[in-house]
Amino acid sequence: MxxxxxxxxxxxxxxxxxxxxxxxxxxxxxxxxxxxxxxxxxxxxxxxxxxxxxxxxxxxxxxxxxxxxxxxxxxEGLSADASHPVQKAWMAENVAQCGYCQAGQIMSAVVLLAKHPNPTDEDINEAMSGNLCRCGTYNRIRGAIHRAAEEV
Amino acid sequence: MAIIKVSRRDFVKISSTASAGLILGVSAPALGQKKKPTVLEVGPFIEIGTDGLVTVWVTKSDMGQGVRTALPMIVAEELDADWSRVRIRQAHYDRKFGAMGTGGSGSIRSMWKPLRQAGAAARSMLLTAAAAKFGADAATLTVKDGVVTDPKSKRTLTFARLAEPASKLEVPKDVKLKENADFKLIGKKVDRIDNRDIVTGKAKYGLDVRVPGMLYASILRSPAFGGKVARLDDTKAKSVPGVRHVVKIDSIGTDLPWNGVAVVADSTWAAMKGREALDVTWDAGAATAESTATLRKRLDEDVKSARSIHDAGNVDRAMSAPAKTIEATYELPYLAHATMEPLNAVASVTANGAELWLGTQFPNWVNSSVADALKLKSEQVKVNVMMLGGGFGRRANPDFALEAALVSKAVGAPVKVTWTREDDMQHDFYRPASHHHVRAGIDKDNKLVAWHHRFAAPSISAYFDSKSRKPWDSESGGLDDLPYAIENIGVDFALVPSVVPRGWWRSVEHSINSFVINSFLDEIARETGRDPIELQLSLLPAGKKMGTGDFPFEADRLRRVIEIVRDQSGWGGARAGEGRGRGFAAQWSFLSYAAQVAEVSMKDGEVQVERIICAVDCGTPVNPDGIRAQVEGAIVYGLSAALHEEITIEGGAVQQTNFHDFPLLRINEMPKVEVHIVPSNAAPTGVGEPGLPPVAPAVANAIFDVTGKRLRSLPFKLT
Structure with missing residues (x-):
């Protein structure tokens, strides 16, 4: 120890x-x-x-x-009141189903947007393909990232 | 056709604690009897406080399908409540809530009527209370967003003001429900109630539960099914810092099929390290003889001796002299559920009883199996239902709850058992593997006149009950009620033994049978020079109905979803480009109607699914955006299986361990998905599963369209 x-x-x-x-x-x-x-x-x-x-x-x-x-x-450190643009986009697109993978998805998306403020679909594939979602929310994740990019 | 298919014995167990008619006739409690004295309670589902908040008890488990949003919508609609003032509470297991099992795409269908009646009853009581205050006739009052108005005097009263006087009234026995045309909330896009908690990390899944004094456990289970501990040396495990106990766990029939050794520690990591340090020799006896190779050989042989389970018309005679015979053999593997949240449960067992916290689809089954195992009364076992990080049928079984209860009892402290991904992959209740040999008879007029479907499988029912008299009853849906107008339909089944546990995988047998049916119909269309959609429509005579009861099969509804995808996909027109193909499939399952067209492209011998166009008729759409999400998700679940997933057996054990050898679909492989929801006033039917069955055959048919290669095995292997 x-x-x-x-x-x-x-x-x-x-x-x-x-x-x-x-x-x-x-x-x-x-x-x-x-x-x-x-x-x-x-x-x-x-x-x-x-x-x-x-x-x-x-x-x-x-x-x-x-x-x-x-x-x-x-x-928990993004914002406690869901005011971070990525959190807001996730809610607006109703991305989550069971929601279990979404914290990981959101953190990957935050880093993606910091590096590529206007990511292409290819950028999204590259940054997000390490995050599995068994509920199949991938298209909404893509939509939420584009939405967040517009707001940032 | 059974909607939730569980073996008879388990069904009795699951449903015996269910009661019907929960709401009406239950009196609101007198003042002072409950914790909140001035609350209006209507049956077990609704509470309205003097603060005006409407609380709806959600008695179904949410594994992502959105029932925590859609069920309270149903109440709020009949109540004319202000949606922003509706709250939910997740129901712990209690008989008063009725059947709490979640499965078979049945939550909305089964709760639709009772929740509407409860909402309407509460509304009626609030109106009666308001009428007394206004000195008016209740029938003349109006309600909107939780405010009752007397149009004559223009006076208003809120639910907050009316809850207390209404709580003194009897719950009415007869209530009038709204007409669909009067719905204000149902049919609108409503955001998920848990959105904020999920995006801030506050949502509480089973894995996030922590109770005072809790220890953490990791369990090493026999790799081969049924294996027992032959020798255990826990010296090294006990020397890992933080490890407190090592406990042997014995299996309990099919409720807990695994023998294991639990390492209990001060933290999850210490438990996992201690478990790694265990030295165990297992004895699985004859089970180790089973492999995928032996199973496939047996499936191949036994399908030839399959016995008739259904014969409409006379298939043997019809097949004896057709003008043309078409036949094909299809193979499907075992599949794991792979929920994103590995299984886990917290249990606290004391001298007085047991309390559990977990994500479960069947809290009633957890209650009864834990009570049986610990020799407790049902009332002594409290089951708290947490958020489920995916279910798909895996969280139906109580095995992971039983383990936690047994470990907690053994160590005398609350315990959280956390499964690893490897545990999850290797100790599932798998979708059964199966082989299908299908023959079609075509007469001299090029008409499909006979359909003979023979299949072999280790079945789900036979796993739970070796004496089952209908061991095919969780495999035959879609076959023995094949809804097509074919004069002679025969189905034969052979039960194949296997040591592998079987269970309910999203859409159960429809994911299997739809692949065979829709692939084979496509083959028939190609062989007889017909268009696959035109062929299928020709087998669905307008106006045809099948079955009785509340939800007969209606050919017109299946025709409609097929016509929508035909028209929306540009079917019949030119392909989208070079190397592009198009395929079609449709399936009636869980009382809903779904059709899909898949578009694929081939690049360097690899298939890319470009677009899925889906139409679904699930009766009255309650939350259309939620339906869209479920259909999108079901398509991904089915596509992932079709492209990648396969569980193989060697030495009586599963060979796959994690996502590198059981890969799931990732975002870079994701097609565009369009979902068209048919407007309907019919009672709502299944949503969580019906989007899945058409996807594998639609894609297989599209691959044939572009490559000429017919894929008859899942997952697809192009080379």
Whole structure:
């Protein structure tokens, strides 16, 4: 076990964990930030996506030791009142069905829009194809990203 | 045709706690009896507070199909409530709520009448209370957005003011329901009630539950089905920091088919690491002899000795001397559900009873199986229904709840059991594999006069009840009620043994049978020089009805959805370009009517599905945007299976483990999807599943259209 400092959603948190613990389980079990989801444990589905130093990362296969000192943003850190343009677009398009993968989708989309303010469908395919949605909301995700791009 | 197909024994179990007629005749409680003294309660579904908020209890599980939005819409419509002042509460398991199981695309269909009656009864009570205040005749009053108006005096009263006096009245026995033409909310696009919680990460799924003193468990289960622990060495597991207990879990029939070893720890990660450190030898006995190769051989052989389960006309005679015979064999694999949220459950078992928190489609089944396993009374088992991160039929079974209850009891603390993706992939109740041998007889006038469908499968019913007298009853839908006007229709079935657990996969047998029927109809059309849509319409005589009861099959409704996709897709016109193909399929399932045209393109030997045009008639559309979403999702679920998904068996165990070897459709493969909803005043029918069955055959037929290659096995393999 080790003492680790994490910068999550603008706050520094001191935790004690085995350094090989995936960031996902520290967020969920230690910090009670359960908006970030577990899906596959191998970085194959994107349900656990968070932002670290501006990049979309898979928190299920990133250890806490690796991101210590980085600026981490989870879905809870986007906005608590759903006022972020991507959150608003997601609601306007009624993207979610079961909703379980959507935190990961939204975090991937936020990073995409930061890099490509007006993404093409190809840009969207590239940035979002790591995020699975079993409910099949892909076309609404695409629509919501275009909508958010207009608003940003 | 049964709408929710569960084996007889389980059906009794599931439905025995259900009661009908929940609303009317139930008196509102007298003042002071309940926590909120001045609340109007109508049956188990509606509460109206003195704050004017209307609370609707949602008694069905939401796995993405949107019932937490659509069910309260039905209440609000009859009540003339202000939608912005409607709230929901998810019902925990309680007999008073009636049948709580969610499946068979039945939530709206089954709740449509009781919720309308409850809403109308509440409205009537509020009107009676208002009439007394106004000194007016209740029949002359109007209601809009939660405000009652006396047109004569122009006085108004809100539901907030009326809840208390109305709560003293008897619930009326007879209420008048609205005409469809008077609907103000039903039929409008209404945003999902959970949108805000989902996009802010606040929505609570089973995985997000945390109760005081809770421990975390990960369970290693026998890789081969039915395997038992032969030797266990947990020394290393117990030395992992944070690990507290190692507990053996024994299977309980088909409710919990898995023997396992649970590692219980202070955190999910410690439990998973401890589980990795277990050293277990399993004994699965003869089960290890089964593989996909042995199963396919058996399916191939047994389909030849299939026995008749349905014969309308005389298929043998008709097939004995037709002018032309067409035949084909189709193969479908086992499939996993792969819900995005891996299975999980929190259980707290004490001397007094058990409480569970989980995403389940059948809280009643969880209640009864946990009560049986722990020798408790039903009343001692509380089941809290959380949001479901996908269900698709997988969350029908109570196995993951039972495990949590057994582990909690063993360690004497609340426990959350979290499945890994590998656990989920390898311990599912799979869509049955099947082989189909279909023959068609064509007479001298080029008319389809005989249809002989023989198939072999390890069935769902036979898994749950080895003595089932109709082991095909969750496989034969769409076959023994094939709605086409063909003079001779015969269906033969052979039950094939398998150690693999079977269950209900979105749209159940319709996902299988629609592929065979619509592919084969396309083959017949090509062989007889007819257009596939024209052929299918010719088999659906206008005005034809089949079956009785509230929801007979109506040929006109299937014709209509077929005509819509024909016209919207430009069927018959030129293809969209070089290397483009077009295919068609239609299926009546879960009492709804769906048709699709698929457009595909071929690039470098790879198929790209470009566009799916779908029309659906599901009766009165309650929330059209929700219907559109469900049909879009069902298309993706079916397309993903058609293009990619296959579960294979070796040594009595599933070979696939995660999304690298059980790939799902991704956004870069996503076609454009158009959904056309047929306007209707008929009672609502299924929405969650009927969009799925036509997609695989529509795409297969489109691939044939462009390549001339007939794909008779799923998933598609072009080379």
């Amino acid at each position: 080790a003492d680790i400092r994490l910068n999550v959603n603008g706050k520094v948190k001191a935790i004690t964990a085995s350094p090989d613990t995936p960031l996902l389980w520290v967020l969920r079990d230690e910090l009670a930030l359960t908006g970030t989801k577990f899906g596959c444990g191998m970085g194959l589905c994107g349900a656990c996506t968070v932002i670290a130093n501006g990049e979309a990362i898979r928190s299920c296969s990133t250890t806490v030791a690796e991101v210590s000192g980085q600026k981490i943003t989870t879905i």
